[in-house]
Amino acid sequence: MLTLSRTLYDQIVAHARADHPDEACGMVAGPEGTGRPERFIPMLNAARSPTFYEFDSGDLLKLYREMDDRDEEPVIVYHSHTATEAYPSRTDVTYANEPGAHYVLVSTADTDGLGDFQFRSYRIVDGVITEEEVQVVG
Incomplete structure (x- = not known):
């Protein structure tokens, strides 16, 4: 559960x-080893695409060095889908290289006709997608 x-x-x-x-x-x-999400880090989609996201390699290297200096690890890796439901694509699964992270997808597509969004979380390990419950506190 996230x-x-x-x-x-x-x-x-x-x-x-x-x-x-x-x-x-x-x-x-x-904080490393806690699994506790604390520090929000929005990134630039270097692909600037409605159907694909890509972290800028320089920004990502800088971020990983910063997290290492702060004894942090990525707890959530998130991105949005703009035209489809919040479910990992084949490309998303290919790029899922943090086995301990929660992969959050937010769909901004109007998939149900109500103008709402979807917020879902998954574990992706060795190509296997497992959806998990999301609990929002506070």
Whole structure:
């Protein structure tokens, strides 16, 4: 189960909505070994695409060095889908290289006709996708 604060939840959703119609992407870091999401890190989608996201390699290297210096690890890796449901694509699975992370997808597509969004979390390990419950606290 992914447990995160209302503030982090709102920040991820706001980023997804702000970058629409392009996919948004980013991470939430937490203290190493705790699995606790704490620090929201919005990233630039270097692909600037409505159907694909890509972290800038220089920004990503800088981020990993910063997390290492702060004894942090990526707890959540998130991105948005702008035209499809919040379910990992084959490309998403290919790029899922953090086996301990929660992969959050926010769909900004109007998939149900109500103008709402979907917020879902998955574990992706060795190509296997497992959806998990999301608990928002606070």
